[in-house]
Amino acid sequence: MKAPLSWIKDYIDLDDLNIEQIAHHLTMVGLEVEGIRLVGLPKPEDERHEFNYEGISWDREKFLVAEVLEVMPHPNADRLVLCRLNDGSQELTILTGAPNLYPYKGKGTLAQPLKVAYAREGAILYDGHQPGQVLTKLKRAVIRGVESFSMICSEKELGISDEHEGVIILDADAPVGKPLVDYMGDAVFDISILPNMVRDASMIGIARELAAVTRRELRLPEGIPLPQGDALSKRVSLEVHKPELNPRFMLGMVENVQAQPSPYWVQRRLNLAGMRPIDALVDATNYTMLETGEPLHAFDYDLLLRRAGGNAPSIITRTAQPGETLTLLDGTTQPLDENMEVVADSAGPLSLAGIMGGVESGISAQTRDVLLEAASWNFINIRQTLSKLKIPSEAGWRFSRGIHPALADQALRLCLQRLLAWGGGRLVEGVLDAYPLPPQDPVVTLKEEEIISHLGAEISLEEAEGILERLGFECLLQEGKLSAKTPPIRLDIGEGLIGKASLMEEIARIYGYERIPSKRLATELPAPVFDKQLDTEEKIRDILVSLGLQDTVAYRQTSPQREACILPDQAVDPGVAYVRIKNPISSDRTVLRRSGLATMLELLEYNSKFRPSLALFEIGPVFLPVEGQLLPNEALRLSVGMAGLREMPTWQTKTPEPRDFYDLKGILEALLRGLHIPEVSYRPAEHPTFHPGKCAQVLSGEQALGVFGELHPMVQEHYEFEALPVLAAELDADQLVALSRVEFEHEPLSPYPPMVEDIAVIVAEETPAAALEAAIHQAGGKLLVDVHLFDIYRGEQLGPGKKSMAYQLTYQAYDRTLTDKDAETIRNRVVRALAREFGAVLRSA
């Protein structure tokens, strides 16, 4: 909402406040000022500005109201004229090319001089010939042999609008010689209107808030009294079919108007408020809407008469019939359905109620008789229609937020007054007013202790009463109770408890949030809850970060095609259930992800352009729809990805080794140890994403925790990895959380020295290392405290299909120093067990 200061000042005295102070007041009552555009007025000289200023200030000495006394032809140029101009202190000749002065050319001294905005040499204004707003300084120049050092300004040059076709012709009563800034200098507040404050999307609404917070008087415009008589009812009839959709509908009429330009001050205000001035008729409805907040609609009565075959038109408000269509003012033809409310006559729909008029019955430059509608519509119905038809509409925006039916009356009287004043014409006697469903304006009662116990501020009932009265509430204070009747300008105050909350907000807002004290919570703390889920998630992050991995945050939204890239054949399985987005933002974000792997591979692909060595992880949910369940399961996944070299090449290590399966496995081992997950084991596994020989499942006992491995070469081809190989893991983070142990016992340290010896055994190539190690532990018993594989050897002397596994064994007791004999016993047990279970041959000891 763009609100010119001059307009607000029609309703409230603000001369002792500067622009900054007014903007501060507006912001602190909930009308947030997002920016201030200066249109002539100077920027306030405060030390600190809390608002963003733009625009132009008109120097008092250099911009004046002046009058053109005569328009003379230019001796050498057809498209230029010379103006004899009086700036209040002297007469000068000014050169201009404004087409709107041509009609006065050669007419001699004008009977009625033209009032203009005049800028002297040195004035800083916008360059009219450059696109956009470029400041320039008026300099002396010779144009076509005539010296020019000052000018008559266009709206563009003064920053009022982007109009540069002609110069501004001010209203005839503009005082010649007065500094222009004093005559029409302005500032426009760009106010963001909150959804529950549509009443303040109007100049009067804004003035009312300012009056309430600064304790000033609000001057409401009266408009003309509602015309009495029955002339109108003879020329048009009115029927409301659905009062719940159309609580009120009023008609008034002015005949014999002229669609002439509005007075300049009206045009200027509309421009500043962001609406293009058209002519007196359109301007009157727009001006009144901006002033009161009530959208109005004007019909061309003669067109209605024609549609009715010369009979008195009957206006009916009803819902549309199936199959009806309506061509709107914006040129679009809309199909209507039976939930959409229309204003119709006997020939069919005339306008889409509360949203936009039809092209057939609207006013135009030829209109003589204006039938003016001021109505009120059900805001939910308007919203439904708007969301179905998706047409931008200022009236629709307002009505869809709830406009009080009482506003129709005020707006009709004001608009009729403007039509008469700006378009001439004569008022038709009488109005039609169908008001089948007046709203019940809520009456809410408050006690002082309720205010104190809700706001925590000592606000007396008297003070609350004053605030509410300034906002228009009718208040009654008796027996320690304040009852406040909602003024008939708003629909946002509830009943009962909700009404009390609404009033608290009104009181707090105007009292000032900054005046409410700041207190520490005094209620008892709820019992502490140990949040294992969150703590474990954070622990996983900490461990992986300590292992050198980079944490990431990933999008939930992806597409089945993107996720299918993790499969060798890249085929989207239509049977896979996704959470599908009805209104996706793009074709590659149509569903919520099911795979952490797919996310991780994309992150690795993207980053492999930048680093030859990558190690990333991500914790986040995947979304798994479940048959017969409304909401999907949100399963937490941990994805780990590594690619390329083991470390970044440096001047010391020019060609680091590439990573392999065991780099990733090492990370997972460290993680699971750090989480104290019990009975972890790794098994060869098959998974379409991974190389069949380099893929493992990780388990805790028999509970699968996830799968990891080196990427399948065919999967790898679906991406453009610039760092290879690619290793990835996807683990079930919910299981990690569940199985991680917060409580565990430490291993005591033995005071006796350990004995260390190495053994190497020759076994068949396919013997899994984990099985060997388990057998060694098993056979070694409790005195064998550590088994460490330090070498794997394959060679000719072992024979084909054999490998030698060398272990360092550590023996230790907690109660004595072990002897060589102890060691021998254990070693023999181990060797015998390995021979028995794996056919292992001792290679050396």
Next chain:
Amino acid sequence: MTDREAQLENERKEALAALNDVRTAEELEAWRIAHLGKSSPVMQAFSDLGKLPPEERPLVGRVANAVKQALESAYAVKSEQLRQAELERTLTSERIDVTLPGRAVQRGRLHPLNQTLREVCQIFRDMGFQIYRSPEVETDDFNFTYLNMPPYHPARDMWDTFYTEKEGVLLRTHTSPGQIHIMRERAPENIRAILPGTTMRYEQLTARSEIEFIQVEVLVVGKGITFADMKGTLNDFAARAFGKDARTRLRPSYFPFTEPSAEMDVECFVCGGQGCSVCKGTGWLEILGCGMVHPTVLEFGGYDPQVFSGFAAGMGIDRSTLMRYRVEDIRYFRNNDIRFLEQF
């Protein structure tokens, strides 16, 4: 003086003179063998003692001993000198270029959003708040209706919503549905909790707008909770997050699930309130929205609004991280470009 004595004295002179010319460890060892070795004149003098007449023995012995001690201590001094010189040489020759880069260590880092989120959570935990999380895919009822936005309520416009193909199921536009979940779990207990999580809004992906972002919701419910409590709690949070002298202000705002509602601004930490591009010249940064929990929401949550009251607040982790590090493009966060992430 006997010949023997003279010889020993001579040996002392010659040996010390020879020692003077020694330059290296090898020469020193040769000198030691020559002058203190088994077959050196001094040692020879000791072994020859027995051949001397008994009356000469004490004297010669004494002299030999004196010479030996002199040579030994000269040797020790020389040896130390050589060691020092050698060390000096070694140290000089081992000089390295300390300006070369250190050996690279791959350091892991938390994502900047998770860093901010963790800090915010920690601040509220320190203030006695619990952490509560709820689903990202929600029903229309929890996302809107129970939060005082029945169908076609104008306030629904405040959130551009992603709907799923399942009727009545959407991607939550805010963490507020969690308010209803936690209230229904805890009623009629006091609540003092924060609700962090990812939320999604239908926006165009641009430098300024994201489709997914992290929010933290604050919820306090109990008997006699006031607007002043809210102000105090949020001021406490601001002081812990932005420094104890951080100035804040509340200004009226609108959220359907709170009334009265407010927006909290903190004085711009970039310019100190003087106005800059981060605060768009206002000197204030909007950090959170808040308000007293609406009676309708309390009721949907299972609390009697006649007896209980509460406040709620919500803040964007992405936005505050953006401001903190002056990130110009919000998409940086979820692009996860390693060159960006490595800076945190």
